[in-house]
Each structure stands twice: as structure tokens, then as C-alpha cells.
Amino acid sequence: xxxxxxxxxxxxxxxxxxxxxxxxxxxxxxxxxxxxxxxxxxxxxxxxxxxxxxxxxxxxxxxxxxxxxxxxxxxxxxxxxxxxxxxxxxxxxxxxxxxxxxxxxxxxxxxxxxxxxxxxxxxxxxxxxxxxxxxxxxxxxxxxxxxxxxxxxxxxxxxxxxxxxxxxxxxxxxxxxxxxxxxxxxxxxxxxxxxxxxxxxxxxxxxxxxxxxxxxxxxxxxxxxxxxxxxxxxxxxxxxxxxxxxxxxxxxxxxxxxxxxxxxxxxxxxxxxx
DNA sequence: AACGGTACCAACCGCAATCAA
DNA sequence: GTTGATTGCGGTTGGTACCGT
Numbered sequence: 001x002x003x004x005x006x007x008x009x010x011x012x013x014x015x016x017x018x019x020x021x022x023x024x025x026x027x028x029x030x031x032x033x034x035x036x037x038x039x040x041x042x043x044x045x046x047x048x049x050x051x052x053x054x055x056x057x058x059x060x061x062x063x064x065x066x067x068x069x070x071x072x073x074x075x076x077x078x079x080x081x082x083x084x085x086x087x088x089x090x091x092x093x094x095x096x097x098x099x100x101x102x103x104x105x106x107x108x109x110x111x112x113x114x115x116x117x118x119x120x121x122x123x124x125x126x127x128x129x130x131x132x133x134x135x136x137x138x139x140x141x142x143x144x145x146x147x148x149x150x151x152x153x154x155x156x157x158x159x160x161x162x163x164x165x166x167x168x169x170x171x172x173x174x175x176x177x178x179x180x181x182x183x184x185x186x187x188x189x190x191x192x193x194x195x196x197x198x199x200x201x202x203x204x205x206x207x208x209x210x211x212x213x214x215x216x217x218x219x220x221x222x223x224x225x226x227x228x229x230x231x232x233x234x235x236x237x238x239x240x241x242x243x244x245x246x247x248x249x250x251x252x253x254x255x256x257x258x259x260x261x262x263x264x265x266x267x268x269x270x271x272x273x274x
Numbered sequence: 275a276a277c278g279g280t281a282c283c284a285a286c287c288g289c290a291a292t293c294a295a
Numbered sequence: 296g297t298t299g300a301t302t303g304c305g306g307t308t309g310g311t312a313c314c315g316t
Contacts, residue, residue, distance in 0.1 A: 016284070016310085038301065054302075055285065090304060105305075106283050 013047045017056055021046055025053055026061055059102045066098025070107060078104060079112060083126040 013021070028044035034057065037050035046053060059065075070078075074096055081092045089101035089108075096104065113123035120129050 014286080035302090050301085051287090051303095052285075058303090059284075087305065101304075102284075109306095110282060 011047065012041075012049055012052075014052070017060075021048065022056070022061060025057060029057060029061075059100045062100075064098055065100060067103070070099075074099070075112065078108065079116070079126075082108065082112075082123075 017025075024044050024046050025040075028040060028046075032040075032043075037054040040046070040050055040053050041048045044053075048056075077096065078092060081095060085091050087105075089105045093099050093101040093104050108123075116123040116126070117129075121127070122129050
């Protein structure tokens with residue numbers, strides 16, 4: 001089936017987004033909601049293809065995005081979820097409130113996979129390698145996205161091109177991730193949620209607005225109209241509240257403790273594929 | 275100071291799934 | 296059931312900041 005490109009590339013902007021473009025996109029989504037990405041650029045006055053708009057929104061402009069400072073708990077959870085789900089980044093990110101699939105994918109590729117290798121674990125199979133790959137891996141201090149560009153002493157991850165064996169697993173059938181229906185995000189979750197900070201740096205239970213939204217968010221009473229106090233994560237409706245990450249983590253640990261039975265772990269993985 | 279190498283991450287690309295007529 | 300449009304996902308690329316020499 002011949003498939004038309006998502007947009008005609010002629011005359012469209014590419015590359016990094018400007019603050020003005022961001023503002024246009026945010027204003028449009030704020031007014032009309034997500035969805036209809038194809039027609040969005042025209043209506044919003046953007047010279048971008050819809051795909052690009054969607055990506056920018058999903059990975060950077062969404063108000064519930066938590067950027068940088070991936071905690072050790074999150075590290076651990078990502079590794080465990082990856083061992084269960086493989087490279088299904090959207091599913092993994094769906095279990096990590098405020099994290100995007102792109103961020104987790106980048107984080108995995110630039111840090112976690114190397115760390116596993118250095119520990120003698122194959123990042124693809126999560127099984128012990130015959131020989132540990134000797135390398136130093138630097139823990140990411142801060143992300144550029146968190147407006148902290150001075151990565152002090154960025155330790156070199158002198159990764160000897162440690163020939164990472166590329167395992168081509170059969171593509172998993174697409175699992176429906178937990179989403180509210182398109183265009184309903186504003187209504188169903190009482191517009192957008194603020195980020196539920198489940199742990200760590202920002203203090204428990206505090207609601208944190210990070211990233212570019214901090215500039216755009218209306219500062220009216222309780223974020224009137226755009227940011228709600230509901231605290232629900234639009235992508236993780238099944239796990240609400242401030243300790244969703246902890247809950248999931250505990251759930252997983254209990255399974256590990258209770259029974260090493262692979263069936264149970266598989267069942268757990270299945271449950272993530274709802 | 276200049277240069278080259280590396281790490282990071284935003285953005286792009288192509289494909290598959292899903293939706294709608 | 297078929298076809299074309301739209302959306303979502305995962306892999307990859309390219310720009311840039313930083314570091315060591």
C-alpha cells in the first residue's frame with residue numbers, strides 16, 4: 001500500500017525549535033488539545049510537519065515532563081523493566097511518570113547499557129557475559145534539558161567500541177499503552193496534570209513544574225485552566241498518586257522475593273501491556 | 275589557543291498499527 | 296473487506312558542548 005508522506009517537506013522548517021515555535025505550539029494545544037497533528041501546523045501557524053509537532057510536544061513541551069536527574073531508583077526500575085519488556089520504550093516510560101520514551105531510550109543507550117556491559121551483563125539479554133567488558137561509565141550529572149549545561153568533569157566513558165552484539169529480536173506486536181483517548185486529555189484529566197514528584201530531590205509530595213512549561217504555565221490560582229491539581233499522570237492513569245513509582249517498584253520486588261518463578265515475572269510483564 | 279574526540283540529546287526517518295470512509 | 300490517512304514507536308543521525316592533548 002503506497003503511503004503518502006506525512007507532509008510535503010518543501011518549505012517546512014526543520015531542526016531545532018525556536019521559542020516562538022514552541023509558544024505557538026503550546027498555545028494551540030492549550031486551546032484545542034492534542035491530536036490532529038497533521039492539520040495542526042497550518043492552524044497553529046507553524047511551518048513544521050505534524051509529525052515534528054507531535055514529537056516536540058510529546059518529548060519536550062508536555063507539562064508533565066520531568067527532565068534530568070534520573071534517580072537511582074528510576075535507574076533500577078528502567079533496567080528491570082527493560083529486562084522484562086525489551087526496547088519497548090513507550091511502555092517503560094509509561095511506568096515512569098514524567099519521563100518520555102525518548103529520554104529513557106537516550107539514557108539507556110548512553111549510560112545504562114554501558115553500565116551493564118561494565119558489570120559483565122549483556123544489555124540486550126540481561127544475562128551474564130562470559131567476560132565483563134572493562135570500561136568506565138559516567139553517571140549523567142545533569143541533562144542539558146534541565147538547563148544545566150556545565151556538566152562538570154564529564155568523565156569519559158571510554159567505551160572501547162566494545163562491539164556490542166546487536167541482537168535482533170523479533171518485533172513485538174504492538175501493545176496498546178495506557179492512554180486517554182485523543183483530544184480528551186484536557187477533559188478527562190481535568191486538563192494537564194502537574195508532575196508528581198514521587199521521590200528524591202524535590203521533596204516528597206511536591207508538585208513540580210519543570211522544563212519549558214515553567215515559562216508558559218499560567219500562574220493563576222491553582223494553575224487555572226491549564227494545570228490542574230489533580231496530580232494524575234495522563235499516561236499512567238492506573239497508577240495514581242505521588243508514589244506510583246514506588247508502588248510499581250515494590251510490586252516488582254515482591255515478585256522477585258516471593259518467587260523466582262519466571263511465569264510470575266512474565267505475568268507481571270503482561271500486566272504492563274494492558 | 276586550537277584541534278580532535280567524545281558524550282549527550284533533540285530531532286528525524288521509516289515502518290507498523292490503527293482509524294475512518 | 297479495502298484503501299488511504301493518521302498516529303505511535305523504535306532506531307538512527309546530527310548538532311553542540313565539553314574535555315583532553
